[in-house]
Amino acid sequence: MATPESGRTAEVRRLFNPGSIALVGATDKSGWSVSTLTNLRTHGFPGRVYLVNPRGGIVHGERAYPSLSSLPEPVDLAFVMVPTSAVLPVLREGAECGIRSYVVLTAGFGETGEEGARLEAEIVSFAREHGLTVLGPNGNGYINAAAGITPYGLPIAPPLLRGSVGVVLQSGALASSVLGFAKARNVGISLLVSMGNEALLTFTDVVDYLIDDPATKSIALFLESIRNPAEFTRVARRALHAGKPIVALKIGRSELASHTAQAHTGALVGDDNVIDAAFRQLGVVRVRSLEDLIITAGLLAEYGPLPGRRLGVVTPSGGASEIIADRAEDEGLELPPFAPETVAKLKAIVPPFASVQNPLDVTGYVLVDRTLLGQALEAVATDPGIDAVVLLSEPPKVPPPDPAATLALYSAYAKRIAESPVPVVVVSNVLTDVSPFAREVQQKTGYPYVLGGIEHGMQAIGAAVRWSEAYRRAVRGETRARVRHPVTVASSSVAGATGLWAEHRAAALLAEAGLPVVPATLVHDEDAAAEAAERYGYPVVVKAAAEGLGHKSDIGGVRL
Secondary structure, three states: OOOOHHHHHHHHHHHHHOOOOEEEEOOOHHHHHHHHHHHHHHOOOOOOEEEOOOOEEEOOOOOEEEEHHOOOOOOOOEOOOOOOOHHHHHHHHHHOOOOEEEOOOOOHHHOOHHHHHHHHHHHHHHHHHOOOOOEEEOOOOEEOOOEOOEEEOOOOOOOOOOOOOEEEEEOOOOHHHHHHHHHHHHOOOOEEEEOOOOOOOOHHHHHHHHHHHOOOOOEEEEEEEOOOHHHHHHHHHHHHHHOEEEEEEEEEHHHHHHHHHHHOOOOOOOOHHHHHHHHHHHOEEEEEEEHHHHHHHHHHHHHOOOOOOOOEEOOOOOHHHHHHHHHHOOOEOOOOOHHHHHHHHHHHHOOOOOOOOOOOEEOOOHHOOOOOHHHHHHHHHHOOOOOOEEEOOOHHHOOOOOOOOOOOOOOHHHHHHHOOOEEEEEEEEOOOOOOOHHHHHHHHHHHEEEOOOHHHOOOOHHHHHHHHHHHHHHOOOOOOOOOOOOOOOOOOOOOOOOOOOHHHHHHHHHHHHHOOOOOOOOOHHHHHHHOOOHHHOOOEEOOOOOOOOHHHHOOOOOOO
């Protein structure tokens, strides 16, 4: 018999891998409808697509059916774009037809207030009762690039780059921006999901799927909130032990961002300091920008665990060498001196006016000797004190007069990089788009992924090294919980406490479990308070104590 986890994973797999799709609410007047159908037709969805419009007739130049029940067959997925009040009736009809998977693009639910939350609760109740899997509402859908399945409500400009980064976003509009930036940096995706309100299907459900997905090597998350910390902890630990890096952009550090996120999806954001500490403990890589989210996830998907912090740097620029040295120190990375045998090799390669040191500037002589950078790379890669090499380079942006010579040169680079005894991470000078010709060079020669710019590149390398160390600790078992057995507490101070506990009761529970707490005494009058204060020594804090009182400062219940 399947476990609950495996059963849930099977449901999510069916959602993301349908053989047939119905677009419910298809109409020529809707950009969502036009884009979704165009995406499915353009990007190679192999299955059948049916259009559903209550008036029937012709929509987008194709036959439209008046209802799900009038389709020639039950579909595997219903993509729902009807008005808010019509969503539940669509689910009811679909359930009667045997349709189990739904994407609800429609907004106007929990993110809008009390009435929307009531409608959302009705959908959740019905879906659970009838075993339906629902993504959304208030999301754009998903892009299963690995399988060419693209029920997604915004335009997807070709080409759709297939790769190994799974992307999960608690945002609709940003999903397309992330997709566009990934393409600009030649980062292919396996799956991109716009979660919407997460009324039923949660982002942790999708992460569970991606951990098991052979097409996915790293996971990028854009998070507004973590509604179920226990579930997030579980999937984060599972991902770490599976060697699937999670890179997360968690917003809400400022008070304004926290309120904005709550208005957007109706979710509470959470204490950022706690989240930061939890991410570090769980081996989740935290980044501060959408650019770093994709660049770092792309690096980890390409290379997996990096062997250590000691870097050898090969560049054609003295200024770039200095920037890299500064950023390496910021990231806690080491640039050790080259071994004597490496120095000897390099002196025989670089021009006599070049300084042989780490970082290495082979100088602008690379314009005279096109093989210079590759020879220096080969020498540095064999240094016994180096864990990885940073190579400052990038494919050409525009086709030169002799493309064949360029392809031959980059094929030689790619061969040296592939045969290197340590990983070679390629970084460009600045963050610019990978041009179509550069993408062609990479595809034809096997030239590796290029990190976008020294700033983002070094930050990504530092993050990748820290994740790699966390992964190795997990593999060695160092992240196992220290408490092996449940703690039994039978104190009268917490007996019968439910709901929101008074602070003195919660502190008593923690103290009995062996956790350090700030000394405190429960008192009932001024004399007892003064006596306790004298015993502890000043300064002291006086707090109101009452069952159910969570935010004491809000009512003036805290005094120094």
